[in-house]
Amino acid sequence: MSGNNSAHSLSNGLSRRSLLKLAGAGALAIPALAACxxxxxxxxxxxxxxxxxxxxxxxxxxxxxxxxxxxxxxxxxxxxxxxxxxxxxxxxxxxxxxxxxxxxxxxxxxxxxxxxxxxxxxxxxxxxxxxxxxxxxxxxxxxxxxxxxxxxxxxxxxxxxxxxxxxxxxxxxxxxTPIMYYNKNLFAKAGLPDRGPKTWTELREWGPALVNQKAAGKPVKATELSGGDSWEFEASVWQFGGRISNGLDVTVNKDGAVECADWMRKLIFEDKMAILARDYGTNFNNGLVGTYMNSTGALSGTYEAAKFDVGVSPLPTQVTHGVPTxxxxxxxxxxxxxxxxxxxxxxxxxxxxxxxxxxxxxxxxxxxxxxxxxxxxxxxxxxxxDPNRGVAIAQLAQAGKLDEVDAYVQNASPIIYAGLQKIYGDNQPAQRVLDSVAEQLKAGEEKIKSKYDKLVGDEG
Missing domain, CATH: 3.40.190.10 (Periplasmic binding protein-like II)
Known part of the structure; x- marks a missing residue:
């Protein structure tokens, strides 16, 4: 929603991220409705x-x-x-x-x-x-x-x-849908084009020009990553050619998903170009990072909070497009x-x-x-x-449903972002962490499989 900085603002400043923290603590458990x-x-x-x-x-x-x-x-x-x-x-x-x-x-x-x-x-x-x-x-x-x-x-x-x-x-x-926000003023100072990166590789190539800049006396990073939601991660996984799941077949620990998580880990710990955000969006609004992914619904709030000219671009690709709704x-x-x-x-x-x-x-x-x-x-x-308003509309041609496990398995997102915090925050190996995430998702998948097979079947 407009007027809030986080991606999925609901009401009174409560975002999907704070809601998912409740879920991760067990507070979001929805009682079974079989009796209904x-x-x-x-x-x-x-x-x-x-x-x-x-x-x-x-x-x-x-x-x-x-x-x-x-x-x-x-x-x-x-x-x-x-x-x-x-x-x-x-x-x-x-x-x-x-x-x-x-x-x-x-x-x-x-x-x-x-x-x-x-x-x-x-x-x-x-x-x-x-x-x-x-x-x-x-x-x-x-x-x-x-x-x-x-x-x-x-x-x-x-x-x-x-x-x-x-x-x-x-x-x-x-x-x-998520879109890529970028700091127009910072990009101009760094000698970069007035657009968001077309690929994640291009963002990494632009990284040195961005990290050489300073804001409020502090060094700038190329981007910030969320450890409090799985939405942006799912988008990036798609961009790297992976999926969270195919139907209810969990694939978060395979191929493009692992490559994506490890690429982002290296961007933080080896390239020193990214950070794991504690309060997602705050660093961007304060001019401390050059780019980040957030919802189109955050545009108005970003205009209000940012101390610079805000640019918006489609999400970067890598292997392919990735735009979950x-x-x-x-x-x-x-x-x-x-x-x-x-x-x-x-x-x-x-x-x-x-x-x-x-x-x-x-x-x-x-x-x-x-x-x-x-x-x-x-x-x-x-x-x-304001042409920025049209970016998410143009992206709809590449947009798709959430992966089935993320959509149907209760508390899937908190399970995923708990893993991301270990990878992005603690520099733990992506494969090992995502193997553990996959096992937890599979346990949740088993609880709903009979209902899913009956009502959804091959739809996913």
Whole structure:
């Protein structure tokens, strides 16, 4: 989100990184939902509505829709404004967005709500959460609601992130990709081109020119790496020709993944050109590193925090491109009555219109998930004023879903970044550490394999 410096800001400054630290400590463990699976049957009707206070002017409306989200502050206000526009656009449905805390709190609350059989009509799930609920068969198949015009209106690489076996379960809304940020002022002083590095090898070649510079009397590094999230690492692994997994086949300790981790380790400890960041983004904003990868959603916050001209480029390649998508989307629960599902879908359709998508993207920094949004006059004006906004959109042609293990195995990301801290922080051999990471991921994979095989199968 805009206004925050970390890649996946949620609310009140809580980022995906701080959330994942909770997960690594065991605080994010999501209780099994087997008791809830299929509650209410395919036709719905088993789940009651959550509490909602309806303003007097809307009390005669036949349907009420509640959307639970983890957006407050500026994004929360913007979401409320969009919901208010929906309420004023028709006379049958009253919708209300209810803030439920960060993704960790919201996930815990919706788990409890499912067990109590009293749930919101729409849930805003993060990309690494909704698949867990899908495996427990609590999410509605939305394919019959979404006509061809709706499906084709989205950028395919964003829309398809919510599709399993040609069925839609999660509608992209607040979506992002990582991009490369660079310090234009520092690059100019170092005699470098006004662009980000095209490859990781090029960044290493530029390293000496950058490390010869100083900021606030301190030596500069070429880049900083995150030891508190797996998102940027997964992107780099793809760039080196590896994967975290192929389907549920764990490959984080093979080929390009090991090469990537070891290349970055050498960049830190042998080349002395990179650092492992304790507070990811702070060094960049203070002018102490020349580049780093972060979410497109961090652009506005970086503008506010940086003390220099900020440049944005596509992610570097090495063997190939690597751009995993991130962010949040909207799901409907299987167990609610049919009329509530239909009303909830009307809200999702409204939020997925070009006007809503443009408003949300320009106001938050998330990607415009609907293609036509960028053709609106306000978006064209914003792109002309700030071309940096268009970099992540252009990257979508190379973007893809998270690797299956990262998406479906609970606490996969904390397991991966705990390994990265050993490699990037303690200079431990990449192969040995990633072998241990792979064993932990395989243990998590075994817990979900039967459900995955049943519901996903060869989709991955």
């Amino acid at each position: 699976s299929g509650s209410g049957g395919g036709a719905g009707g088993g789940f009651a509505a959550v509490d909602i206070k309806v303003p007097e002017k809307y009390r005669k409306r036949s349907q009420k829709v509640v959307l639970w989200s983890s957006w407050n502050g500026k994004p929360g206000n913007l979401l409320n404004n969009l919901i208010n526009k929906f309420n004023d656009s028709q006379n049958d449905i009253y919708a209300q967005a209810q803030f439920q805390g960060n993704y960790f709190d919201a996930t815990s609350k919706v788990t409890a709500a499912l067990r109590a059989k009293s749930v919101p009509d729409i849930m805003a799930f993060g990309q690494t959460a909704w698949q867990i609920f899908f495996l427990n068969e609590t999410l509605e198949d939305l394919d019959s609601y979404a006509d061809d015009a709706f499906k084709s209106s989205f950028y395919p690489n964003l829309f398809n992130a919510g599709v399993i076996k040609n069925k839609l379960y999660w509608v992209s809304f607040a979506r992002s 991130g962010g949040g989307g909207l799901s409907i629960f299987k167990g609610i009555p049919k009329e509530r599902k239909e009303a909830a879908w009307e809200v999702i359709k409204f939020l997925s219109s070009p006007e809503s998508a443009a408003t949300w993207s320009l106001g938050t920094g998330y990607l415009p998930v609907v293609k036509e949004a960028v053709n609106r006059s306000e978006y064209k004006t914003a792109l002309a004023k």
